[in-house]
Amino acid sequence: MLRGAAAALHAALAGADDDAGDLRRALRRSRRREQLRAAALVLPLFLFLAACFVVPIGAMLSRGVIDTDITRILPAVTAALKNWDGRDLPAESAYAALIADIRTAREAGTLASAATRLNYDVPGFRTLLFSAGRQLPAELNGSARDALIGIDPKWGERETWAAIRRAGGPATDFYLLGALDLRRDADGSVVGGPSEQRVFRDVLGRTLWISAMVTLMCVILGYPVAYVISAQPPGRAGVLLFLVLLPFWTSLLVRTVAWVVLLQKEGVLNSLFLSLGIVNEPLKMIFNRFAVYVAMVHVLLPFMVLPLYSVMRSIPPSYVRAASSLGARPFTAFWRVYMPQTLPGIGAGCLMVFIQALGYYITPALVGGADDQMISYFIAFYASRTVNWGMAAALSIMLLTATLALYAVYNRLIGVERMRLG
Amino acid sequence: MNIVGADARQMARLNGREPIVRFVGIGKTYDGVTRVVDELHLDVERGEFLTLLGPSGSGKTTTLMLLAGFETPTAGEILLEGKPLSRVPPYQRHIGMVFQNYALFPHMSVDENIAFPLSVRGVPAADIAKRVERALDMVQLGGFGRRRPAQLSGGQQQRVAVARALVFEPKLILMDEPLGALDKQLREQMQLEIRRLHQRLGVTMVYVTHDQAEALTMSDRIAVFHRGKIQQLDTPEQMYEYPKNAFVARFIGENNRLDGKLETHADGRCTIRMTAGDTRIDGTLVEPVKNGDVVTVSLRPERVQIRAAGHTLNGHPGCRLAGSLQEIIYLGDHVRARVVLTSGGEFMVKRPISEAHTLPRIGAVVDVFWAPEHCRAFAQES
Numbered sequence: 112m113l114r115g116a117a118a119a120l121h122a123a124l125a126g127a128d129d130d131a132g133d134l135r136r137a138l139r140r141s142r143r144r145e146q147l148r149a150a151a152l153v154l155p156l157f158l159f160l161a162a163c164f165v166v167p168i169g170a171m172l173s174r175g176v177i178d179t180d181i182t183r184i185l186p187a188v189t190a191a192l193k194n195w196d197g198r199d200l201p202a203e204s205a206y207a208a209l210i211a212d213i214r215t216a217r218e219a220g221t222l223a224s225a226a227t228r229l230n231y232d233v234p235g236f237r238t239l240l241f242s243a244g245r246q247l248p249a250e251l252n253g254s255a256r257d258a259l260i261g262i263d264p265k266w267g268e269r270e271t272w273a274a275i276r277r278a279g280g281p282a283t284d285f286y287l288l289g290a291l292d293l294r295r296d297a298d299g300s301v302v303g304g305p306s307e308q309r310v311f312r313d314v315l316g317r318t319l320w321i322s323a324m325v326t327l328m329c330v331i332l333g334y335p336v337a338y339v340i341s342a343q344p345p346g347r348a349g350v351l352l353f354l355v356l357l358p359f360w361t362s363l364l365v366r367t368v369a370w371v372v373l374l375q376k377e378g379v380l381n382s383l384f385l386s387l388g389i390v391n392e393p394l395k396m397i398f399n400r401f402a403v404y405v406a407m408v409h410v411l412l413p414f415m416v417l418p419l420y421s422v423m424r425s426i427p428p429s430y431v432r433a434a435s436s437l438g439a440r441p442f443t444a445f446w447r448v449y450m451p452q453t454l455p456g457i458g459a460g461c462l463m464v465f466i467q468a469l470g471y472y473i474t475p476a477l478v479g480g481a482d483d484q485m486i487s488y489f490i491a492f493y494a495s496r497t498v499n500w501g502m503a504a505a506l507s508i509m510l511l512t513a514t515l516a517l518y519a520v521y522n523r524l525i526g527v528e529r530m531r532l533g
Numbered sequence: 534m535n536i537v538g539a540d541a542r543q544m545a546r547l548n549g550r551e552p553i554v555r556f557v558g559i560g561k562t563y564d565g566v567t568r569v570v571d572e573l574h575l576d577v578e579r580g581e582f583l584t585l586l587g588p589s590g591s592g593k594t595t596t597l598m599l600l601a602g603f604e605t606p607t608a609g610e611i612l613l614e615g616k617p618l619s620r621v622p623p624y625q626r627h628i629g630m631v632f633q634n635y636a637l638f639p640h641m642s643v644d645e646n647i648a649f650p651l652s653v654r655g656v657p658a659a660d661i662a663k664r665v666e667r668a669l670d671m672v673q674l675g676g677f678g679r680r681r682p683a684q685l686s687g688g689q690q691q692r693v694a695v696a697r698a699l700v701f702e703p704k705l706i707l708m709d710e711p712l713g714a715l716d717k718q719l720r721e722q723m724q725l726e727i728r729r730l731h732q733r734l735g736v737t738m739v740y741v742t743h744d745q746a747e748a749l750t751m752s753d754r755i756a757v758f759h760r761g762k763i764q765q766l767d768t769p770e771q772m773y774e775y776p777k778n779a780f781v782a783r784f785i786g787e788n789n790r791l792d793g794k795l796e797t798h799a800d801g802r803c804t805i806r807m808t809a810g811d812t813r814i815d816g817t818l819v820e821p822v823k824n825g826d827v828v829t830v831s832l833r834p835e836r837v838q839i840r841a842a843g844h845t846l847n848g849h850p851g852c853r854l855a856g857s858l859q860e861i862i863y864l865g866d867h868v869r870a871r872v873v874l875t876s877g878g879e880f881m882v883k884r885p886i887s888e889a890h891t892l893p894r895i896g897a898v899v900d901v902f903w904a905p906e907h908c909r910a911f912a913q914e915s
C-alpha cells in the first residue's frame with residue numbers, strides 16, 4: 112500500500128507542470144463565467160441607459176458641433192466655396208451655383224431653414240436670401256454676380272460669402288464660440304462678438320457664482336444640522352433624518368411655488384412683517400437674487416446634510432474627547448480634529464449641491480428676476496422658443512464640461528472612492 | 534513590587550502628602566433612576582498605579598470620565614491636588630488619557646498626533662520636535678513618526694496613544710481598557726511595558742479593566758467596582774488572599790462556593806452548618822453576620838488538598854468533606870481535580886504538577902481537606 116502511494120506521488124510530481132497549466136485554464140474559465148454573469152446582470156440597465164440617455168443626449172449635444180443644413184440645402188455653392196481663398200469675392204461660378212441652389216431650395220421649400228441658420232451668424236441674412244429668391248429673373252442673361260449684387264449690394268461683400276462658407280460644415284465651432292461670446296470674422300480668425308450680443312460669459316459667470324453661493328450657504332446651514340443629528344441616539348436620528356428628507360415628498364415645482372406664495376409682495380411674510388410693524392412698506396423679496404438663493408438652498412439642503420451626516424456618524428466621540436483631554440479648547444478640537452475628518456462629507460455634499468445648482472432651471476425661472484437666470488434658462492430658451500438646437504447644444508456642452516471639470520477636481524483633491532452619499 | 538508600591542504610599546502618607554485625587558461622595562446617574570456611581574469615596578495617592586476593576590457596566594468608565602471631565606457628577610466633588618474640579622473644563626485639567634480604541638487622529642501622522650498636546654499649548658516648534666522624538670523612543674517607536682496611525686499594528690497604535698498621553702507631562706494618566714483590543718500575548722507584553730513606564734516616570738496612573746489578571750499584574754492598588762460602589766480597595770495580594778465580601782471573592786480568582794447557615798461564631802472563627810447534607814465546617818467569618826443567617830463560604834482551589842478515603846493527612850489542616858473524584862485535568866504547570874461531594878455540589882482542587890502522580894484514581898472515593906483560615910464565610914450576595 113505504501114509502495115502504491117509512492118508511485119502515485121511520482122506520477123503526480125511528473126504531471127505537476129501539466130497540472131499547473133490545467134489549473135490556470137480552469138481559473139480563467141471560472142473567471143470568464145463570473146464576468147459573463149456580471150455582464151448579464153447589468154445588461155438591462157446598460158441597454159436602458161444607452162437607449163434613453165446616452166444616445167439622445169449624444170445626438171442633442173452633437174448638434175452643437177455638427178452643421179449640415181447648408182450643405183444639404185445649398186450643395187452647389189458650398190462645393191464652389193471650398194476652393195475660395197476668401198481674400199477677394201468668390202468666382203462667378205460660385206454666384207451661379209448659389210442662384211441654382213436658391214431656385215432648387217425654393218421649389219423644395221427648404222430655403223427657410225437655410226435662411227434661419229445663416230441669420231444666426233449674420234443678422235439680416237434671412238431677408239437677403241428671400242429677396243434674392245423672389246427677385247431673381249426666371250432667365251438669367253449676363254453675369255450671375257451682377258444680377259445678385261443688383262438685388263442687394265451685400266452680395267458684393269466678403270462677409271456675406273464667408274458666412275455661407277462657415278456654415279458649410281460638416282463640423283463647426285460657430286455655436287461653441289457663440290456660447291463664449293466669440294465669433295469668426297471673414298478671415299476666419301476668432302474675435303469677440305458684437306457687444307450687444309455678449310451675454311453668455313455673464314450668464315456662465317452668474318451660474319457659477321449663484322451655484323457657489325448656494326453651496327456655501329448649504330454648508331453653513333447643513334453642517335450644524337448634520338452634526339446635531341449625528342450626535343443623537345439612533346432612533347431619534349432616524350426621525351430627524353426623515354424630517355430632513357420630508358421636502359422630497361412634494362415636487363420641486365410645488366416647493367418653488369410655495370416660496371412665491373411666501374415671498375411675494377402681498378405674501379405671507381410681508382403681511383406678517385407689516386402687521387408686526389417691523390416694516391412700513393412691503394419688502395421686495397421675490398423676482399430677485401435673494402429669492403433665488405432662498406429657494407435653491409431650501410431645495411438643495413438635504414443633499415448637503417445626507418453625506419455630512421453619514422460621515423459624521425462614523426466619527427466616534429472619543430476623537431474630540433481625546434483632543435480635549437490633550438489640552439485643545441473646543442474650537443481647536445473642532446478645527447484641527449473633527450472638521451478635517453468630515454472633509455470627505457463636505458466634499459461630497461458640495462459636489463452634489465454645486466453640480467445640481469449649475470443645472471437649475473425652474474426655481475430661478477419662477478422666483479428670480481431677469482438678471483438671475485442661469486445657463487439652463489438659456490438652454491431651454493434656445494431649445495423651445497427659438498428652436499436653435501445648435502446654440503442649446505453648445506450651452507449644454509459648456510454646462511457638461513463645467514460639471515466634469517468639477518468632478519475631476521474633486522477626484523483629484525478628495526478622491527471619488529471616498530465619497531459617501533448617505 | 535507591589536509591596537514596594539505599598540511602602541511608598543505608606544511613606545507618602547507619613548510625610549503628610551495629600552492624595553493627588555480625592556473623590557468625595559461622588560454620585561452619577563444618567564437617567565435619574567439608576568445610580569451608575571453611588572456615593573463614591575476614593576483617594577488616589579501620588580505616584581501610584583491604581584486599577585478600577587469590575588464587571589462590564591459597574592461604572593468604571595463613568596468614574597474615569599468624571600475625573601477626565603467628560604461627565605459631570607450629580608453629587609459630590611472631585612479634588613485634584615486639593616482643588617475642586619467641578620468648574621475646570623477637560624482641556625484645563627492636564628490629565629492624560631488613553632482611550633480603548635486609542636483615538637489616534639487618523640488624518641495626522643504619528644509625529645503630529647504626539648505633537649498635538651504640545652502645539653495646542655504653544656510649545657515652540659524646536660522643543661516639540663525634541664520632545665516628540667523622546668516620547669517615541671520611550672515607547673520604542675523611534676523612526677515611525679511619519680506613518681499614519683492606520684499603517685501601524687494594534688500594539689504600535691497603543692504605544693503611540695500612550696506616548697501622546699505622556700508627552701505633555703500630565704500629573705495623572707487615565708487609561709480605559711487600553712489593551713482590550715489586543716491579542717493575549719501582546720496584551721501581556723504591553724501590561725509589563727506600561728508597568729515599567731509607570732515605575733520609570735513615577736506618574737500617577739488610574740487604569741480601568743475588567744480583566745482581573747491584568748489588574749493583579751499591574752497595580753499597586755485595586756478598587757473592585759460593583760453596581761457603582763467600591764467593594765474593596767486593596768493591594769493585589771490582600772485582594773486575592775483576603776477578599777472582604779462574597780462579590781470580591783467570586784470576581785477575583787477561582788472559588789469553591791458552598792452555602793450554609795451560621796451556627797456559632799467567636800473571634801472571627803465560626804461554624805457553619807451546610808445547606809446540603811448534615812455536615813458542619815469551620816471557617817473564618819469575614820463580615821458581621823448573625824447566628825442563623827445564610828452565609829456563602831468561599832475556598833480557593835489551590836488551598837484544598839485531596840486524599841483517597843481512609844488516608845489521613847500529615848499535619849491535618851482541620852476541615853474535611855467526602856466525595857468522589859470525577860475528572861483530572863492536566864494543564865502543564867498544574868493539575869485540576871473535579872470532585873463531586875457526597876453532600877451534593879462540586880469541588881475544584883488545584884495541585885502543583887509535582888503532586889500529579891500522588892492523586893487518587895478517577896472514580897475513587899476521596900476526602901478533601903483545608904485549613905479553617907482559608908475558608909472564608911461572607912454574608913450572602915444581595
Ligand SMILES: Nc1ncnc2c1ncn2[C@@H]1O[C@H](COP(=O)(O)OP(=O)(O)O)[C@@H](O)[C@H]1O
Nearest residue numbers: 563564569587588589590591592593594595596
Ligand atoms: N452616556 C450614557 N448615557 C446613559 N447611560 C450610560 C452612559 N454611559 C454609561 N451608561 C450606563 O451606565 C452604566 C455604567 O457604565 P460604564 O461606566 O460604562 O461601566 P463600565 O465601564 O464599568 O463597563 C451602564 O449601565 C451603562 O449602560
Ligand SMILES: [Mg+2]
Nearest residue numbers: 590593594595
Ligand atoms: Mg467601560
